[in-house]
Amino acid sequence: MREIVWSDDALNDFDSALFYVAKDDIVAARLIADRVDSAIRTLALNPIGRPGRVEGTFEKRVLKTPYIIAYVLTDDTLTVLRVIHSSRHWKRDSWPD
Numbered sequence: 001m002r003e004i005v006w007s008d009d010a011l012n013d014f015d016s017a018l019f020y021v022a023k024d025d026i027v028a029a030r031l032i033a034d035r036v037d038s039a040i041r042t043l044a045l046n047p048i049g050r051p052g053r054v055e056g057t058f059e060k061r062v063l064k065t066p067y068i069i070a071y072v073l074t075d076d077t078l079t080v081l082r083v084i085h086s087s088r089h090w091k092r093d094s095w096p097d
Helices: 008-022 026-045
Strands: 003-006 058-061 067-073 077-085
Touching: 003 008, 003 026, 008 026, 008 077, 026 067, 026 077
Parallel strands: 003 077
Antiparallel strands: 058 067, 067 077
16 A cells, blocks of 8 residues: 655645534534545555646545545655645646635
């Protein structure tokens, strides 16, 4: 299994999303956290995402959530770059603001 590394941006995205959801529904926030965590662990074992909108990256939609994981791979590391809500739109080769 590849080592999993989170970028500061990804941690901020994830924390912000969970905080926002938890304000209204703590159970839903925990479920999202579990699903994102599970998706990332699965990607570390079996990277099945599609090529990302930013060159050199990959993306994987987290099932039963509105989130997309943007990541890069090396032989021994999966680096989570961003955790992005799917309703956000961004131009190719850039991240949402």
